[in-house]
Amino acid sequence: MPYRHTIGSRTYRFDDLKTLLARASPLRSGDVLAGVAAATYEERVAAQFALAEVPLRAFLNEALVPYEEDEVTRLIIDMHDATAFASVSHFTVGQLRDWLLSEAADAEALQALAPGLTPEMVAAVSKLMRNQELIGVARRCEVVTRFRNTLGLRGRLATRLQPNHPTDDPRGIAASLVDGLLYGSGDAVIGINPATDNPKAVSNLLHMLDAVREQYAIPTQTCVLCHVTTALQLIEQKTPVDLTFQSIAGTEAANASFGISLSVLQEAWEATLALNRGTVGQDVMYFETGQGSALSANAHHGLDQQTCEARAYAVARRFRPLLVNSVVGFIGPEYLYDGKQIIRAALEDHFCGKVLGLPMGVDVCYTNHAEADQDDMDTLLTLLGVAGCNFIMGIPGADDIMLNYQSTSFHDALYVRQVLGLRPAPEFEAWLQQQGIFDEHGLLPASTSSQLLKQLPPALR
Amino acid sequence: MTPDLPNPTPANPEADPWAGLRAFTAARIALGRNGTSVPLREALAFKLAHAHARDAVYSTLNTEQLLADLAAQQLPVCQVRSQAPTREAYLQRPDHGRQLDEPSKKLLAEQAPGDCDIVLILADGLSATAINDHAGPLLRLLLPQLQHAGFRLGPIVLAEHARVALGDEIGQLLRARLALVLIGERPGLSSPNSLGAYFTYAPRPGLTDEARNCVSNIRPEGLGYELAADKLFFLLREALRLQLSGVGLKDLSDLLPV
Known part of the structure; x- marks a missing residue:
């Protein structure tokens, strides 16, 4: 009509x-x-x-x-x-x-x-x-989700600690991980983008993350962002999988280009739930999305990219995710040209996700061929803090040396928490204080956070 | 008497006590902090890296230098452009970057020298700096190997505002059995001049990524010239022998040392 x-x-x-x-x-x-x-x-x-x-x-x-x-x-x-x-x-x-x-x-x-x-x-x-x-x-909107901690409460802002390394070197990853923890990052998830989707390599990383989490009794969840079918395989092999990750999109054809369908996601959801690893809740899925993914798979059916993106949230909410993350500026300038377009898209994604009932986080990010820089990210970060975004990324110095893009740093999270009076997830905040990393006002001088440094993860000894 | 002025403390904050962990990763860890901000030296180091990446995106092919570098090979050289008229258009319209403009099409159709085995395309991509820095040294190793092995090389094509797939149209117009595209990769903060090499057997417009093979991160700090040239020589020879490229050849390249 x-x-x-x-x-x-x-x-x-x-x-x-x-x-x-x-x-x-x-x-x-x-x-x-x-x-x-x-x-x-x-x-x-x-x-x-x-x-x-x-x-x-x-x-x-x-x-x-x-x-x-x-x-x-x-x-x-x-x-x-x-x-x-x-x-x-x-x-x-x-x-x-x-x-x-x-x-x-x-x-x-x-x-x-x-x-x-x-x-x-x-x-x-x-x-x-x-x-x-x-x-x-x-x-x-307040969208609260739970696994080993409580995310999305009003007045809280969580971070995904993203300790990526170009060759998945365990020492390199552990070094970034320790750095992030000492800066108070990691309550949303400690999540690695692996350099390879090889099941054995992913399994090694999952075991390492689980050991670090157990060693320091960190009230958070870990994830290696492999393909959902790899995760399913690893779950069968009794690998410690807290959250199952998958990139999703808003049309069946775009999802097919990712090698997934609703039934595969259903299977993964059920398998992950059966592990029963959450302590305060059983929200076990972690989804990533982003405007432009359907078009880039030539699977947009003539829809605009923002409407396609919102449809991906219908896929996400079917599986009661712990985390949904719009990786807004990663896709490049042919989809979102500059800081203005990235900022607008991020606010749309956060709004649409929240109104549809999803625990929205945003990867406040850009690539080097986009007309954007760290100033644009500061603007977007501040706006999302005001908007009540559930979580952002925490990457050493905002520079992801594996995915080759720029996001938000551990320092950026400290900034936005400080200027807006936002705090980490309550269980994680208590842990940070117990470790001498934070007090009730935020990060303490580095010299006080010595407990973690006395007992470094095995990979770093 | 001047009043007591506050000291800017800390003027140059120390790195964190765990700075020793930097030995394990190139990631920007243990930066220290000034309030919640990164120390100025780290903030400026980041800006400089981003400046290099941005400059690379807007860099242009140094044609004179490239022609001089390639003179020893005694191959004809021609220059073409995609349908993207400017860098801004190029960044927003990848489809235009995959198609030749009309004068370029005409030029290649007129110049077509008859069949050849390999046509080599030097494309600016997202970093002409990568071509300017690495194409010469790489080709001085690779081209003699190909010539020695008896492959017939077509002209060398310098392509402006070009995406990888532009090589397929060029290869078809020049009636090449295989198109090899050297192209500047998307700059990272630590790699503003990383070179990628892509090739397709039986090149023609409309081919997609699964028809291609890629050797990426060619630069002295990544995959060095000698290793890259050897790897490419091996793969190109196999592609021409097996008459295919893409997924079918992929397993083979996995066997190669990196």
């Missing part, structure tokens, strides 16, 4: 819902590359006017990717909670925006609504919102 909006003497026509969403999307290079972006600034605003008038029910009646062809569409439609949707079922997209911004939309109301909203509805409403509105609404 076509949608129209007239500005002056010119009537813009948008052939279907996905075209309308794409034309209404704030400018970014990936949508231009895909050929779905508005041709002019005026057309974009015309699309936003038209989108504001679309009833939310339209998203239940008009699948953007055909139901018969795409299991993510089927998941979205089949799992839709009509009862939760009832309170907003008479709204247009514009009215949903107005309600989200109203005082009625408190944490409880947002949480109750989440299962009633589809990713496409949330993507649509985000296109009508300014950055400050994406921040303001997301800040009201």
Whole structure:
């Protein structure tokens, strides 16, 4: 069904819902590359006017990717909670925006609504919102998850300690790991991107991480970010797997390009749950996403990249994840050209994920061929701190020497915690204080944190 | 009397007590801190590394130098461009970087010297600096090996605003059995001039990554020239012998020493 909006003497026509969403999307290079972006600034605003008038029910009646062809569409439609949707079922997209911004939309109301909203509805409403509105609404959401500690509580900001090494050298990894712990990083997860997906190599890393965690009795979880099928194999071999990781996307075809399907994820979820390794909860999945992944797999079905991204969150929420991380700036300038586009996309992803009920973290990051630098990351980091982001990355000096991109450093986490009064996850915070690394105000002088240094992990002795 | 002025403390904070761990990794660990910030010397070291990477992205092929470097091989050289008119366009439109512009197409069609085994393309990619620094030394080792083995080499093509797949169109126009692209890789903070070598057998537009083989991180601090030349020579010879490239050849390259 076509949608129209007239500005002056010119009537813009948008052939279907996905075209309308794409034309209404704030400018970014990936949508231009895909050929779905508005041709002019005026057309974009015309699309936003038209989108504001679309009833939310339209998203239940008009699948953007055909139901018969795409299991993510089927998941979205089949799992839709009509009862939760009832309170907003008479709204247009514009009215949903107005309600989200109203005082009625408190944490409880947002949480109750989440299962009633589809990713496409949330993507649509985000296109009508300014950055400050994406921040303001997301800040009201509280999404708490648990494994060996409690993540996502109000006033807390966690970090993933990411001690990557180009050749997975155990000493190199251990050195970065110890550095991170001594800077108070690692409550979200201690997670390594392995240089190889070889099961034996991944298993060695998992055993090493588990030994370090046990040695210091750290109330956190560990993960080696291998392919889900590798994790399944390792679980069968009784390897200590806390969390199962997988990159996911918003269409069946894009997921197929990652070598996954919903059934493989289901199998991995069940296998990981059966290990029963959590102490305060059993949220065992860790997902990563990012705008542009569907287009780069030529699996976007003519959708704009932000709507595709939001659909990935439907995949994520099916499996009650501990962590969902938008690796926003990693994909490169052909999808998000500069700091402005990266910042906008990150705030959209965080907002959409949170409103859909996900424990959203963001990898505040960029590559060297993007028009961005550490100043842009400081801006985004601060905005996400205000927005109540669940976690960010912690990488030595913000420089990942394995993945060759720049993210946030251990120091960056200290900064954002200090200026915004944010604290680590409660169990991890207690451990940091017990180790003499933190006091109630934050990081102590390095000379006090000696306990860890007296008993270094075996790899470093 | 001047009033007591506060000392900027610490002026140059010490590295952390665990600075010894730096021996185990090139990661930026034990940086020390000034409040919650990294010490100034570390902040500037990071900025310098990023500056090198940014400069590499916007660097251009040093054609004069390359021509001089390649003169000894006595091969014809031609220069082409992709459909990306500027660096900004190149960064946002990888599809344009994979296609020749019209004058370049015409040039190659006119110059096509008849069939050849290997056409060599020097592409700026994301770091022309990588080509400027490493193409000469690498080719001085590789080209004589190929010539000695009796392979017929086509002209050397210098390509501007080029992606890897541009080599497939060039290879087809020059009727080469195999296209070898040397290209500047995406710069990292510690590697602004890393060179990649990609090749396809039976090159033609529309091929994707699984049809290609790659030898990456060619630079003295990574895969050195001699090892890279030997590895490439072995793989190119096998690709031409087996008449394939890509996944089918991949297992073979895994057997090679790195």
